[in-house]
Amino acid sequence: MKKSFVGLIVLILVFITGCQEMAEINVNFPDGSSQKYVLTEADTGNNIKGGGSENKEIEKNGEIMILFTSDVHCGVEEGFGYAGLYRIRDSLEKKGYTTILADNGDSIQGDTIGTVTRGEAIIDIMNELKYDVAIPGNHEFDYGMDRFLQLTGKADFPYICCNFRKEGRNVFPAYVIKEACGLKIAFVGVLTPETIITSTPAYFQNEEGEYIYDFLGDETGETLCKAVQEAVDDAKAEGADLVYVLGHMGKNSALGPWTYKDIISNTEGIDVFIDGHSHDTDKVIVDNKKGETVDRVAVGTKLNCIGYSHITRDGIIEKTDAWSWPNKDNAAELFDIDNEISEKIDHITENTDLELDKVVARTEVDLRIYDPDKKDDSGNPVRIVRKSETNLGDLCADAIKDQMNADIAIINGGGIRADIEKGDITYGDILKVMPYNNKICVIEATGEQILDALEWGSRSLPEEMGGFLQVSGITYEVDTSLPSGCISDDNGLCSGIEGDRRVKNVFVGDTLIDPAKTYSVAGINYILTDNGDGFAAFEEAKIINNSGKLDNQVIIDYITETLNGVIGGEYSDIYGQGRIRVTE
Numbered sequence: 001m002k003k004s005f006v007g008l009i010v011l012i013l014v015f016i017t018g019c020q021e022m023a024e025i026n027v028n029f030p031d032g033s034s035q036k037y038v039l040t041e042a043d044t045g046n047n048i049k050g051g052g053s054e055n056k057e058i059e060k061n062g063e064i065m066i067l068f069t070s071d072v073h074c075g076v077e078e079g080f081g082y083a084g085l086y087r088i089r090d091s092l093e094k095k096g097y098t099t100i101l102a103d104n105g106d107s108i109q110g111d112t113i114g115t116v117t118r119g120e121a122i123i124d125i126m127n128e129l130k131y132d133v134a135i136p137g138n139h140e141f142d143y144g145m146d147r148f149l150q151l152t153g154k155a156d157f158p159y160i161c162c163n164f165r166k167e168g169r170n171v172f173p174a175y176v177i178k179e180a181c182g183l184k185i186a187f188v189g190v191l192t193p194e195t196i197i198t199s200t201p202a203y204f205q206n207e208e209g210e211y212i213y214d215f216l217g218d219e220t221g222e223t224l225c226k227a228v229q230e231a232v233d234d235a236k237a238e239g240a241d242l243v244y245v246l247g248h249m250g251k252n253s254a255l256g257p258w259t260y261k262d263i264i265s266n267t268e269g270i271d272v273f274i275d276g277h278s279h280d281t282d283k284v285i286v287d288n289k290k291g292e293t294v295d296r297v298a299v300g301t302k303l304n305c306i307g308y309s310h311i312t313r314d315g316i317i318e319k320t321d322a323w324s325w326p327n328k329d330n331a332a333e334l335f336d337i338d339n340e341i342s343e344k345i346d347h348i349t350e351n352t353d354l355e356l357d358k359v360v361a362r363t364e365v366d367l368r369i370y371d372p373d374k375k376d377d378s379g380n381p382v383r384i385v386r387k388s389e390t391n392l393g394d395l396c397a398d399a400i401k402d403q404m405n406a407d408i409a410i411i412n413g414g415g416i417r418a419d420i421e422k423g424d425i426t427y428g429d430i431l432k433v434m435p436y437n438n439k440i441c442v443i444e445a446t447g448e449q450i451l452d453a454l455e456w457g458s459r460s461l462p463e464e465m466g467g468f469l470q471v472s473g474i475t476y477e478v479d480t481s482l483p484s485g486c487i488s489d490d491n492g493l494c495s496g497i498e499g500d501r502r503v504k505n506v507f508v509g510d511t512l513i514d515p516a517k518t519y520s521v522a523g524i525n526y527i528l529t530d531n532g533d534g535f536a537a538f539e540e541a542k543i544i545n546n547s548g549k550l551d552n553q554v555i556i557d558y559i560t561e562t563l564n565g566v567i568g569g570e571y572s573d574i575y576g577q578g579r580i581r582v583t584e
Contacts, residue, residue, distance in 0.1 A: 058093065058094060058096060059096055060096050060097075060098060060181070061095070061096035061097060061313070062181050062182075062313035063096070063097055063098070063181065063310065063311060063312055063313050064097065064098050064099070064100065064180050064181050064183070064185070064310070064311040065092050065097045065098070065099050065100075065308055065309070065310055065311075066099070066100045066101075066102065066185070066244065066308065066309040066311070067085070067088070067089060067092075067099055067100070067101045067102070067306060067307065067308055068101070068102045068103070068104060068246075068274050068299065068306075068307040068308070068309075069085065069101075069102075069103050069104065069107070069299065069303065069306060069307070070103070070104030070105065070106070070248075070274070070275075070276035070298065070299045070300075070301070070307070071104070071105070071106045071107075071137065071276050071277070071279050071299075071300070071301040071302070072103070072106065072107040072110075072122075072301070072302065072303055073106055073107070073109065073110025073111060073114075073139070073301055073302060073417075074107075074108070074109065074110045074111030074112070074113050074114035074115075074122060074435075075110070075111060075301070075302030075303050076111075076113060076122070076125060076303075076345050077330050077332070077333070077345060078302040078303055078304070078330060079302050079303035079304035079305070079325045079326075079330070079331065080303045080304075080305075080306055080323075080325050080331045080332065081303060081330050081331060081332035081333070081337075081342075082125055082129060082303070082341050082345065083332035083337050083338075083339055083341045083342035083345065084303070084306075084325075084330075084331045084332040084335075084337055085101075085129065085303065085306055085341075086129055086339050086340065086341040087332070087337050087339060088306060088323075089101060089129075090339070098180045098181055100132045100133075100178055100180060100185065101129065101130065101131045101132050102131070102132060102133045102134065102187060102244075102246055102274070103126065103131055103133075103134040103135070104134075104135060104137070104246050104247070104248055104274055104275070104276040104299075105134070105135050105136055105137025105138070105139075105140060105191065105246075105248035105276055105277070106137030106138065106139045106140065106248065106276065106277070106301075107122050107126065107134070107137070107140075108122040108123065108139075108140055108143075108151060109139040109140070109142045109143070109435065109436075110139065110417060110435055111417075111418075111431075111432055111435055112352065112356055112428050112431045112432060112435065113348065113349060113352070114435065115431055115435045115436075115437060116352050116356075116431075117348070118143045118147055119140075119143055119147065119148075119151050120151060120154070121348045123151050123154050123155050124344070124348070125341065125344055125345065125348070126155065126157070127154075127155065127156045127157075128340060128341060128344050129341060130156070130157075131155075131156075131157040132157055132178060133157055133158055133159075133160060133176055133178070133187050133189075133246070134155070134157055134158075134159050134160075134246075135159060135160055135161050135189035135190070135191060135246045135247075135248060136148070136152070136159060136161060136164065136172075136189075136191055136248070137191070137195075137248045137276060137277065138191070138192060138194070138195035138198045138199050138248065138277070139198075139199065141195065141199040141200070141203050141204075142199055142200070142436055144200075144203055145203045145204070145213070152172075158172075158173065158176050159172045159189070160172050160173050160174065160175055160176050160187060160188070160189035160246070161174070161189040161190065161191050162174035162175065162188055162189060162190050162227045162228055162230070162231040163190055163191060163193070163215050163216040163224055163227045163228075164191055164213070164215055165213065165214050165215070165216070166212055166213050167212050171213075172189070174188060174189070174227070174230070174231035174234070175187060175188040175189070175231045175232075175234065175235045177235060177238060177239075177240055181311075181313065182315075183241045183242065183311070183315050184238075184239050184240045184241050184242075185240065185241065185242050185243075185244065185311075186232075186235035186236070186238075186240035186242065186243045186244065187244050187245075187246055188228060188231045188232055188235060188243060188244070188245045188246065188270075189245075189246050189247075190224070190227070190228050190231075190245060190246070190247045190248070190249065190263065191215055191247075191248045191249075192215070192248055192249050192250060192255060192258050192277055193214075193215035193216060193217025193224065193258050193492065194217070194255060194258065194492050194534075195215055196211075196213075196214070196215060196217070196491050196492055197467075197491070197492040197493060197531060197532060197533050197534035197535075198414070198466055198532070198533060199532075200526055200530045200532055201491070201493070201530055201531040201532065202530050202531075211491060214491075217258065217490055217491065217492060218490055219257070219488070219490065220257060221256070221257030221258055221262050221263075221266070222266075224257075224258060224262075224263070225262070225263055225266040225267055228245065228263055228267050228270075229266075229267045229268070229269075232245075232267065232268075232269040232270060233269065236269060241315055242271045242272075242311070242315070242317065243269055243270055243271050244270075244271060244272045244273075244274060244309070245263070245270050245272070245273045245274065246274050247260055247263065247273055247274065247275045247276070248275075248276045248277045249263065249275055249276075249277055250275070250276070250277035250278035250280075251275070251278045251280055251282065251298075252278055252460065252463050252464070252465070253463065254459065254460035254463055254465055255277075255278075260273055260275045260286070260296050261286055261296075264286040264287075264288050264294050264296065265286060265287065265288065265289065266289055267288060267289055268288050268289045268290045268292070269288075270288065270294050271294070271317060272294065272295050272296075272297070272309055272317065272320050273286075273294055273295070273296040273297075274296075274297060274298075274307060274309075275296055275297070275298045276298060276299075278298070279300055279301040279383070280298050280300065280376070280378075281298055281299060281300045281304075281305055281322065281324065281376075281378040281380065282296075282297075282298055282377075282378075283295070283296070283297045283298075283320075283321060283322075284296050295320050297320050297321065297322060299322045300322075300324075300326075300378070300380060303325075304324065304325055304326050304380065305322040305323065305324045305325070305326075306322060306323050307320070307321070307322040307323075308320070308321065308322065308323065324378065324379075326378065326379045326380050355427060356426060356427050356428030356431065357426050357427075357428060358426060358427050359424045359425065359426055360425055360426065360427050360430065360556050360559070360560060360565075361424075361425040361556070361559040361560055361563075361565045361566065361567070362423065362424050362425060362565060362566050362567070363420060363421075363422055363423065363425055363566070363567035363571075364422065364566065364567060364568050364569065364572075365391070365422060365567060365568070365569070365571055365572045366419065366420070366421055366422050366574065367390075367391055367392040367395060367419060367420040367567070367571065368384075368385075368390050368391060368392055368419050368574045369383060369384065369385035369390055369392055369393070369413075369416055369417070369418065369419055370382060370383050370384065370385075370419060371383075371384045371574075372574060383464060384464075384575075385413040385416050385468075385470070386413035386414060386464035386465055386466055386468045387413070387460075387461055387462060387463065387464040387465070387468055387582070388575065388576075388580065388582055389470065389575060389576030389577075389578075389579055389580040390470070390574060390575065390576055391571040391572070391573060391574050391575070391576055391577075392416060392419070392420065392433070392571075393411070393413060393416060393470030393576065394470065394472065394571060394576050394577055394579065395555075395558075395567065395571055396411050396416055396433070396434070396470060396551075396555060397409045397410065397411050397470045397471050397472035398472045398558065399554050399555045399557075399558030399559070399562075400440060400472065400522045400523060400524075400551075400554055401472040401473050401522055402472075402558050402562050403440070403522075403549070403554045403557055403558055403562075404440060404442050404522035404545060404554075405520075406442050406473070406520040406521060406522035407473055407508060407519040407520045407521070408450065408471070408472065408473040408474045408508060408519055408520070408521045408522070409471065409472040409473060409521070409522040409523060410453070410457075410469045410470070410471050410472075410474075410521065410522075410523045410527065411469070411470050411471075411523060411524065411527075411551075412457070412466055412467050412468065412469060412470075412524075412526070412527055412532070412533055413464075413465075413466060413467075413468040413469070413470055414465075414466020414467065414468075414533065415434065415436060415438065415466075415524060415526065415551070416433060416434065416470070417432060417433055417434070417435055418432040418433050420433060425559070425567075427556070430552050430555050430556055431552055433552070433555065434551045434552040434555060435552075436524075436526070436551065437550050437551070437552065438524035438525060438526050438550070438551045439524065439525045439546075439549065439550060439551070440522065440523070440524060440525075440549045440550070440551060440554050441522070441523070441524075441525050441528055441529060441543055441545060441546045442520055442521065442522045442543070442544050442545035442546075443520070443521050443523075443528050443529070443538055443541040443542060443543050443544060444518050444519075444520060444521075444541060444542045444544050445518065445519060445521045445537075445538055445541045446515065446516065446517065446518055446519075447508075447513045447514045447515040447516065447517050447518075447519065448515040448516070449537045449538055449540075449541060450474075450506075450513065450519065450521065450537070451501075451503065451506060451513065451515060452494070452497060452537035453469065453527075453535055453537040453538065454469060454476055454503045454506065455484075455485075455486060455497055455501055455502065455503045456486055456494045456497075456534065456535060456536075456537065457469040457533075457535075458478045458484075458502055458503055459484035459486040459502075460484070461478055461480045461502070461582055462480050462582065462584070465533075466533055467527075467532075467533030467534065467535065470580075471579055471580065472579075473508060473509065474506065474507065474508050474509075474513070474579070475505075475506070475507045475578070475579045475580070475581075476503055476504070476505065476506040476507075476579075476580060476581075477503070477504045477505045477506075477580075477581040477582075477583065478502050478503055478504075478580070478581070478582045478583070479502050479504060479583055479584075480502065480582060480583065480584050481583070481584050482499075482500050482501075482502045483499075484502060485497050485498040485499035485500065485501065485502075488534060492534045493531055493534045493535075493536045494534055494535065494536045494537065495536070520544065521538075521541075522545075524551055528541070528543075529543065
């Protein structure tokens with residue numbers, strides 16, 4: 001009986017087709033014995049790791065859809081939402097496609113759900129979505145190195161990165177190969193070396209302040225490109241038919257020589273470059289080292305786009321692009337999508353919503369980090385807080401100066417993350433604006449150190465940069481017709497300034513700044529003491545108040561105490577109060 005039963009099992013397996021993925025089943029025989037059998041996706045007719053479809057009779061069409069997300073920043077219910085992503089993947093699986101789901105970094109930080117759970121809730125959701133592979137973004141490290149490694153250890157999917165090293169050795173595999181529909185598809189991970197300064201530099205150091213982690217950030221970019229090329233070559237040597245690079249690199253020229261273009265132009269063998277970090281939605285074609293064209297595609301932020309790459313049954317990449325949802329309304333809610341992911345998110349958030357929904361203040365004006373009128377080529381709002389003054393930037397800097405009783409306050413535009421709409425302000429709204437829980441401190445700095453910091457923060461203009469400084473108690477001008485004379489070391493920290501300076505006419509109050517005079521400067525530890533965004537001007541400055549107060553709490557205290565709970569007309573101009581003038 002057992003022999004005929006086995007024959008039946010084998011006969012079933014022969015007639016079911018699909019893609020190559022291993023799984024195990026236990027067969028119970030009528031005589032009470034059992035035996036374990038190894039099946040492939042061809043046996044099950046279903047993508048075991050992917051789509052969430054419960055229909056085991058789906059006939060696979062032999063084609064693959066690679067789906068990818070990037071810079072989600074905890075926007076679990078924004079854009080398509082994770083529930084919408086689940087619905088898309090499930091729908092493709094039911095149509096017979098085999099799906100592979102990848103994330104391009106900066107997923108666990110950026111909104112209240114990440115801040116309250118220190119990233120864990122996002123990993124739980126990504127596990128539920130059955131992600132197949134991910135790379136770290138620079139903000140994956142914002143809860144500290146120990147926490148980052150805890151979270152990646154909890155993930156049911158591999159993290160990869162060819163240039164994240166500890167003491168000269170890779171922390172993660174440089175690549176991973178996924179087998180589907182008879183093809184071997186390699187994913188190579190690479191992360192911008194500016195991570196050391198755009199997260200907290202201290203997280204990459206030992207107790208003696210020595211860097212033990214690095215991202216191959218030499219000033220020529222050659223070492224980085226070599227690491228990518230070696231990973232591509234190794235994957236091909238292992239039999240990879242196609243190579244996708246998951247890169248958290250960005251497009252801004254200030255990131256050179258570490259942009260996606262730098263990597264593609266100096267390597268060969270990459271079929272598609274999926275990029276993130278700069279939150280753009282550009283799709284461009286770049287020539288590689290051999291003159292062959294490579295598609296580079298990016299999918300914005302907060303799930304306003306979901307990327308896809310369609311591979312035919314012949315192993316040809318038919319199209320790589322993105323579905324876009326740049327609307328304010330959440331697609332999953334608008335279309336009443338209710339599935340396992342929406343239920344998971346509801347369960348996670350129900351215990352935090354009451355606290356986050358508490359009204360702490362009110363604003364009579366809209367407070368902005370995005371331009372209310374301008375859109376980019378993809379219809380997404382243009383973020384201005386990283387390249388010009390805004391009223392929310394003024395408010396945050398004023399709050400720090402007021403609460404710390406300092407002469408000057410500075411705050412990096414990259415630390416101000418969300419608009420606040422006119423009306424009631426909740427604790428959750430403030431947490432969205434400042435989700436990092438940075439601590440506020442006060443240093444004693446010379447006018448020369450302050451001038452150096454302003455110069456460093458303005459080096460990328462007119463392009464945006466997270467280190468662009470919003471200010472209080474001080475005004476300055478930036479002449480962008482002059483090239484930046486800022487010099488950085490191998491770790492991306494400012495190591496000097498040469499030539500003519502872009503920053504001019506700097507006033508503290510109504511008085512021209514004195515380079516030899518000392519001033520009290522308030523700000524977050526990220527900038528003032530931890531070299532965040534590469535600021536090194538204050539390394540020798542004396543700390544005169546290490547309060548330990550969190551940035552978001554300082555904002556609440558300023559609004560409720562100093563402004564008596566209401567933000568009024570003094571902040572009505574979205575483009576600020578004239579503290580920063582940028583000229584060409």
